[in-house]
Each structure stands twice: as structure tokens, then as C-alpha cells.
Amino acid sequence: MQLIGNIVARHKQGEQIGVTSVCSAHPLVIEATFAHALRHDTPVVLIEATSNQVNQDGGYTGMVPTDFRRFVEAIADRTGFPLERLALGGDHLGPNAWTSLPADAAMAKAEIMIADYVRAGFSKIHLDCSMSCADDPSPLPERQIAERAARLCRVAEDAYTGDAADAPVYVIGTEVPVPGGAAEDLETLALTTPEAALATLDMHRDLFAERGLDAAWNRVIATVVQPGVEFDHMKVVDYRPEAAAELSAAIVPVDHIVFEAHSTDYQSAAALGALIRDHFAILKVGPGVTFALREALWALDAIERETVEASERANLRDVTLARMKAEPANWRKYYHETGKALDLQLQYSLSDRIRYYWPDPAIAAAQAKLFDTLRTYVPPLPLLSQYLPVAYAAVRAGTATLDPIDLIVAHIGATLDAYHGACYRDA
Template sequence: MDQSLNANPVQTLLQGRGRGRQKGIYACCSANEYVVRAAIRRARERNTVVLVEATANQVNQDGGYTGMTPTDFRAFLDRLAAEEGMPRERVFCGGDHLGPLTWRNLPEAEAMPRALTLVRSYVLAGFIKIHIDTSMRLADDDGQSRLPDEVIARRGAELCAAAEDAFTAYTAAHPGASAPVYVIGSEVPIPGGALENEDCVAVTRPEDCRATLEAFRAAFAARGLDRAWGRVVALVVQPGVEFADESVVKYDRAAARPLTACLERWPGLVFEGHSTDYQPREQLREMAEDGIAILKVGPALTFALREGLFALERIEAELLKLRPFPASGFRATLEWAMQRDHKYWGGYYHGHEADRCYARAFSFSDRARYYLPVPRVSAAASTLLANLDREGIPLALLSQYLPAQFQRVRAGKIPLRAEDLLIDHVGGWIDDYLYATIE
């Protein structure tokens, strides 16, 4: 660690793993307000920290698909933390897949300047964990061969240099700020899950892992980034986990052992696991124990949110049989929005229309998450919650459709209020990650 700078809390936490209650940290990769509230509430209840990460295509200098810049996202997190009674300093902000991802259809000379602006904007907004991702081919790269580690590392070092320059500017207005930590790598899974269902996934070979690390070390040294290299905390690898439309490849500790054994040679470095969504809690814990100490999850949490909304709508449907009131029509509105625009799901869901209709509602890929912010969909969700609060939720129906929340209401842990039930349902999925990363 660069001792001339204030310690980065993520690096401090990772360096202390094994000597206290923390075995690692999970990253909540979502910009959905209900999901982020669930993550903050669980962290507050467990007296721990929470790491929330924004993805490059979700939040960027142009607004991304959420309409938020990095500064907007940081303000969004600060607002939710304040509203949830969570100290700001316990809500860590990270950037995921920062690089030319959004501009990969452009040649390097056009894509990289945009990526540099992206990384600078994250650092200038106070993000303290930066995942540099240059693993994707650009328009003028050879499409027939694997992108060389040297190219990936060179571009990554270029982005790191931009981040370091941005941090120097940031400290002028924020003296005492913690310098960002970096996550690097070349075998980076596709953001949001695989395009096709798979039975197994090849684990990164130890020799490839070592080659990647050495390529990045050399590229950082060539740019004079020795101090920044001391803040590289993790390497993204493929430990053998993935999910897709209707499949989940579970972690196999024995198969991953040759890879995880590499960490014994690199004190202070951990692996970052992407696509850990839907892993059983015991497998998540094994991953953290084996040094895959940063567990990233996103679609599984919005899957849980959609699941909770569907359950609440079933309660609404039962109430409508007892007394008339304007129904929310949430599920029908979500389907309307997805049918109207195939952009976010067309490449993922295949087969007959009945199969695609099922996938739009229930797929593990959870492409529905892109449509939750659509104004009509968001309004339908708000109407659903308001209807239930106004009409009242019978405990028998709560037990039928959200049994875990029924038990927590009866124990006095959460109020019988639609939004709290929904957030708590998402929190139940987060509990698996807290089990994995906290003693």
C-alpha cells in the first residue's frame, strides 16, 4: 500500500480478512433504488459496510441507460444512505467494467479517449474502487484471435494513468481523500451473464493468470504507475461460475484449487468473482474462503425484486376479488414495455413466442431489469405498492405469497407495508452474500 496516502477502506478490509469477522466483501452491482435500499438496510442491521457498484453502460459521462452520470450516482447513494440512517463513510462506491465496453464498436483511436473520460469522471465523483476492464475487442482488433494480454494491459495502464491524474485533481477539493484501488484482469465474464446456457465453464489456468498479472505489472511500470500498482487489490478470473437464461454453473472448489492456490504467491492480492448470481450460499462462502474475496452480484438482486413485485401483484389480485379498485397491471405493463423494445433481451431469449414470453418474465438473465425504469412500468409498480397499503395486506395472503416476510412481520422485524416487504424480500437474497463474507 502507498503509505503516503490515506488508507483505502476496501483495501484495508481485504488485507484484514481472516483476522476478524470479514472474509471478503460483496458488491451490489445495481442502480435500482429498491435493491440499493435493501443492500444498505442489511448492512446497517449487520453493522457492516456496503459496496455499491455502477457499470459503465449503466452510468457514464453521457448518462448511460439510467440517465445518471457518476456524480449523479454518488449523490443518489448519499441520498439513500441518509434516508436509511446509514453513515456515508460506510457506503463504498465502485465502478464496474470501466473501459471501452460501451464503445467497443469503434476503433481504438476513438474508443479509448471516451473510456479515459469515463474513468476520470468516476474518480472525480469520489468512487474509491475502480474495475479497469479492457478485455473486449475493439473495431480494429483482430476478430479471429484472442486479444493479447499485452494489449489488454497497455490499455488498462492507460486508463489507470488517467484515473491517477483525476485523483490528483480530486484531492485539491477533497484533501485527505482515499486514493482509489484497482481491479484488473483479462478473463472478464460478459457483464450481466452469458448469452447461451452452459453446463460448465472452464476455470482460468494458473499459467494464464500469472501471464496476465505480469503483463499488467510491466504495463504499469512502463507508465511509471508503481504507486498505483500498490493499490491493485484484485484480479478478475473465471473461477468456474456463470449463469444464463435458464442455467447456473455452480462453483467447484476442487476444480478451482489450482487457480486459487496461485494467491499464496501474491500476498495482498485477491480474486474478484463476477457472475456469482444464483450461487448457493455454501458455494459463495467457499469462494470467499478460497480467496475469491470480492463477490459481484447484480441480476440476481433485480430478479428477486421482480419476483417480489409479482408476488405482491398476486396479493393484489386476490384483494380485487373481494372489492373493486383500479388494478396496477404491473406484469402486463412490464410485458408491454419489453414487447415494445427488444433491445435488451432480443439476443438472450430464443425459441417460440411462448418460450420468449416465459423468459421475459422469469429468466435468470433478468433482462426485465432494463425495463423497470420505463415511466409506465415504474408508475405501475408504485400503484401496486400504494394499492396494497391502502387496501391492507391480509396476513394469510402474505404467508401464501411471501412466507419469509410473513415470519419477519410476525416477529416484529419489518412493518406490514408493501415497500418494506419488497425491500426485505431482496434483502433475503443479500443475506447469502453476507453469510459468505462475514463471520
């Protein structure tokens, strides 16, 4: 049976169970995800690519859907994670990457992308046509959003040629910032109303039926809503179950569909558990895990500064800041400070725009040199305790070595612990 569909079915039958969707294309994040799943015997790992990361034009990763699948599966093979427990998803699949084009041209590109994702074996497809194209009104009318989603679903169904039991499952709706995050600080955050959530479902159901997509509708497993969780550069809006109680109750009588919550990054373990309990059974995390990656890399940089002569250091942190300032396209519209305040945003913003820069050749070379240096000058335990206490505990417990990659994987694992505890509370 379809891996993610099975988890959702169990949730709808009353189990307090859910699935974590890790939205990242960074190899160390993906390796940490597999290592964590092996340690906890997690039954399903869901890795998702967004439409701006991976598409037929390469996205910002340079990968098309088949490339991304091979990339993830190679990491799974290297870590020993069984492929039969791996599910791949496509997030915000629609015209988002081509909104500068007229709608007809953008949707034609989106159709190619959807078909490519399905043919590449992605089994969870988020149909998101909420963004306005060059000749569209803004905001786009809800019916037009749903019509475009149904159009893309038709393409996906036609592209799938495998066993019916493994046919793609779908997610509809969007109540979140566009892929990449909100551009401004949060002032207010409006929850999706129960009426709006149910109206979205009704509209999509009717339009799917008009296109002969009744079988596909039975594989719609989730709708994206805003349960009251979000973050901006420096603060987090925490989940308040009492505020979302009516929204939570609204999905209970709806067959085979749960809520999907985006922007759950930085929520507490208790909040994540409450989200699963309240039927937000798919929890998306992206910047939260790459933020943990950056924390670990900065900690290793600090250890290098304390243990290695200046002439031999990689200076990863300095190199990264210099490259970000030299190539500001990925952060300019998000960060508006200057001087030291800008340095703080570039490094520590919760939106984690730094994640777009790790593939930069100069930064990648500095990271490789840092790893080599710390393999020569092995971090002493007291400094590990100072800068990477979670990894220190893993080393002391014998579940991690002093290799830099092991230390990073252990640190990212602490973020994943909260998600695993929420999704598999009884495990």
C-alpha cells in the same frame, strides 16, 4: 484507510473475510442493501455501477458518475446509513460502451469516463479493456488489453487529487461475459488456469512499472478470474472447490492481491462461503438481487389479483410484459423463444433482462399504483405467508411493516443474507 483495501488486507493476513459488491442502480435494491447492512452492522457497503449503466453520456440509467454518487448517497441518507461506511466502485471501466467506434476514439471516451468516475469519488476502479473495438482483432491480444488498462490507470491517477490514504484501489483482468451477461446458454465453462492468472498479473505489473505506476500497482487489490461459477437463462453452474483448488492456491503468495469473482449470483450460501475461504474475496452480485426484486413485485401483483377488484388493479405484471414486447432491444439478442416459452424467459430468466425495464414510465406508473393500492387494501397475513414467506417472517418478528416497500426490502434481504454470512462468517 481505504475501506475496500482494508478488507482485502485483513483477508491477506489470514482472516476469512470478504466484501460483497452490489452492482445495481435500482433504488429499492440499494435501499435493501443499506437496510440489510444496518441490521447486521456491516462495516462496509460496496455499491458498483457498470460502464454501460453510468458514464459521461449517461449510460442506460441516464446518470453520469456524479449523479450516481448523489443518487446512492441520498438513499443512504434516507435510510440512515453512515456515508463513512459507503464505498462506490466502477465495474468494467474501459471502452465497452463504445466498441462500435475505432479503438482510438473508444479509448478516448474511456479516458474521460475513468477521470469522471475518480473525480466523482469512486474509490474502487475495475480497469477492463478486454473488449475489441471496431478496428480491433477479436479476441484482443492480452498484451494490448494490459497496455490499455495501464493507460487508463495513468488517467485515473492523474485525476485523483485527494488524500493519499484514500486513493483509488484497482481491479484488473476479466474472465467473465461482457457487462449485461452472456448471450447464449452455457455449454461448457473453463476455469482460469493458475498460469493464466499469474501471467495476467505479471504482464500488468510490468506495464504499470513502464508507465511509472508503481504506487498504483501497490493499490491493485484484485484480479478477475473465472473460478467456475456462472448462470444462463435457466440454470446455475455451482462452485466446486476441488476444481478451483490450484487456482485458489496460486494467489496466496501474491502480495496485496486477491481474486474477484463475478457472476456469483444464485450460488448457495455454502458455495459463497467456500469462495471467500478460497480467496475469491470480492463477490459480485447484480442480476441475483434484481431477480429477487422481481420476485417480490410479482408476489405483490399476485396478492393484488386475489384481494382487489379488477377495475382497481395496477396489473404491473401485464403492463411490464407488454412494454418488454413493445421495446425488445434489451432482450432480443438474449432470448430466442416464442409464445409461452418467451413469456417465461422474459419474466423468469436468471439473466434478468427485465431489470432494464423498471424505469420505463408506464411500468414505473404501474408499480406506483400497485404500492398505493396495497396501502389501501393491506395484504392479509395468510396471503403474505403464501407469496412472500420471508417478508411474512419479518413482519411477524417486527422487523418489517406491511408497507409494500418494506416487504420488498425484506425479500431482497434474504439474498443478501447469504453474502453477508460468507463475508463475515465470524461476525
